[in-house]
Amino acid sequence: MLFLLLGRSALAGKTRSEDTGLSQADLDTVMEEVPKGALALSASAVLLLLCGWFFVYFFIFVPRGTVG
Amino acid sequence: MAVSESDILRSEVRWAMIVGVAVAVIFAAVIYTGIELHVNPPSNIETIDPKALHLSNEFTESNLGTRVEPEGRITTRIVATQFAFDPPCVVVPANEPVTLRLTTPDVIHGILVTGTNVNTMIVPGYVAQVHTVFTKTGDLLMPCHEYCGLGHSQMWATVRVVPRESFRPDAEGRVACD
Amino acid sequence: MTSVARLTKAHLWIAFAAFLVACVFGIWQMWARSPLATPYVIAEHYFLSVTAHGVAMAFVLTTFFIMGFGYFTAETALDRPLPGKPWAWAGFFLAVAGTLMAVAAILSGQASVLYTFYPPLTGSPFFYLGLVLVVVGSWIWCILMIVAMREWKGAHPGAPVPLAMFATVANAIMWLWTTVGVAAELLFIVIPASLGWVDTVDVGLTRTLFSWTLHAIVYFWLFPAYIAFYTMAPQAAGGRLYSDMMGRLTFVLFLVYSLPVGLHHLFMDPEHSTGFKFVQMSLTVLVAVPTLLTVFTISASLEIAGRLRGGRGLLGWIPALPWDRPMVLATGLSFVMLFFGGGGGLVNMSYGLNALIHNTSWVTAHFHLIFGGTVVIMYFAICYAIWPRLTGHEAGTQDAQRLQLWLWFVGMMIMSLPWHWLGLHGQWRRVAQFDYTNPIIAAWGPWVTTSLVGGILLFASAVVFVWNLAALRADRKAPVAPFAFATAVHQPARVPASLNGFGLWNVLVLVLMIAAYGWPIAQFFVLQPPHAVVHRVDRGG
CATH class of the missing domain: 2.60.40.420 (Cupredoxins -  blue copper proteins)
Known part of the structure; x- marks a missing residue:
């Protein structure tokens, strides 16, 4: 977690100038993989949200009885 | 081979369908709660x-x-x-x-x-x-x-x-x- | 430096001055509600404080920030001078005058009705008139944004409006629609009552008109954060926006679906039928869609950046992202808070389930996470990104910016997660002090104290933030690169006319608003419910 705060790790070491030199070939290469990771990440987030919702529903809401 | 704009939109539509299913599940549970469990907001006007x-x-x-x-x-x-x-x-x-x-x-x-x-x-x-x-x-x-x-x-x-x-x-x- | 630099900075300084003061009020309120002995706690002070905190955060911070950022975006994204700059200054001074009027009324204790008004409670007319001036100032901004886009389109026939400006104008148009409800409530009911022209008010009608505004206003606050997600974060991370088209679609969906859903704030009210509550609940479900589309599109954009930086595997791109950059860090932290805040929101909007948490600390937790967390942390990141262009000074190191963002995130989580728990156990809202000798309430004590620790971290973060902005004035002067918004993987040369303007969507908003709010408002004129007597808070009662 510390590297997120200080940003001194090897991973974060690349500089801004390299970003602007983004080549179409590099972009095409990574686009072969994208958005597999994004799909995995967002789908897990939505799944967790659904689980959370049903947890509240079944374990908190329903036991507290009916109102209407 | 470069990824085209339509590939991107296709992946977005696929994601939108996942979103649609998730939202529909909650929607269905809410309707079930209202109709079968008779849990509705107080609304007697x-x-x-x-x-x-x-x-x-x-x-x-x-x-x-x-x-x-x-x-x-x-x-x-x-x-x-x-x-x-x-x-x-x-x-x-x-x-x-x-x-x-x-x-x-x-x-x-x-x-x-x-x-x-x-x-x-x-x-x-x-x-x-x-x-x-x-x-x-x-x-x-x-x-x-x-x-x-x-x-x-x-x-x-x-x-x-x-x-x-x-x-x-x-x-x-x-x-x-x- | 841009030619709107002075204009933008003037707006942002007002926004963050209000923000800092509001943080002081907020932390004191949490202290008062805790089991710890707190100075100055009497009801008059507490509700003055709640009113000041709400007005400063919800009306002043947001409106001024959005206006200032909008002027910056109009000039930067469109790459042409802002039209009608004298009007922009007129709007600014109008809004400042309104703010001062409202602040005077609040601090003199003549307007302790909270920022959501609650008629038949009625305060000093200066309070409401001041807020009307703020809104009128923001309307000038709306018109200038629309004019700026129109002039640009005239000069660039057929070209897609840059996404950042398209979103800004979507927000301006949405805000014009949004303010209709509260303007009608204030001008036709609340202000006449506060001037003593009428003795009674139709409370159901006032609540319904306010609900018209109450949900879309949150999306008004949220737009800058989404503009940053789409047009700044991919650039900051060193990648590309995954899809420009999805950005347009998202902003259009916000315009359309954030308006006809306000009745979900009145699920527990007796003056509306289950039918219309259900209709607006269904539309509320749809407003989750643009947010979930955004989560995917922005994740994919960051995935591009992470993979370009050598990230491998399904999720290896996440640690490969340049988390040292404030915009990237803020986006990540914002998404985490969106996860928890959005999860709470799903429960709120779920019709019958709303009874579980309505008017409990759960709701307070939800909107602090969504607004105070997800949105405001992006306000910080936007400031860090545009401040060098406004001042001509670049920060020597970004350590203090990173520290500030982390403090805000950690503080917000420590403050709001216990509030969810407290809300589920029935802790209700808007109370100065709890009777901790009651066994039910005594069990809440440790959680309330924990949340206060989060509040202290948030306050520390707020101070560091304002310090960071002020320090940039004195920091080393360096050549500052012109501001660049993110480009998409496929930067569109043409987009469908429907996604390059708002004519069609305005018609759709009108149709949906008539369907969703037509009868819920008309019923008060048909039903003629008995009115309630005005209760003044500014004349010793």
């Missing part, structure tokens, strides 16, 4: 003149609190005022259908009963009504949960849920805390 509650038959001082109606239904009537509930304590039986009816002569109030799903706004001009069944016995807190003026923090009442055998109406069908 029943008007009453807040300036003349004392002239209404129902919300006069002597008719407040819990009463077993002649036909057997149990109704609890409460008036919320700045900054107290009248009566400040009501008795209800456990595991029996109870109807709470609340109104106010002055400003907006609202109630919840801790540990239950009882929750409603009390809007001047309207009778708020909640049907419920209390399942746990004991003294529950019923605070005013909507800002109603400087005394709001001191405005709360007690709902005393008693076992059915301890719920003993008097000749008029009334049950009070003391």
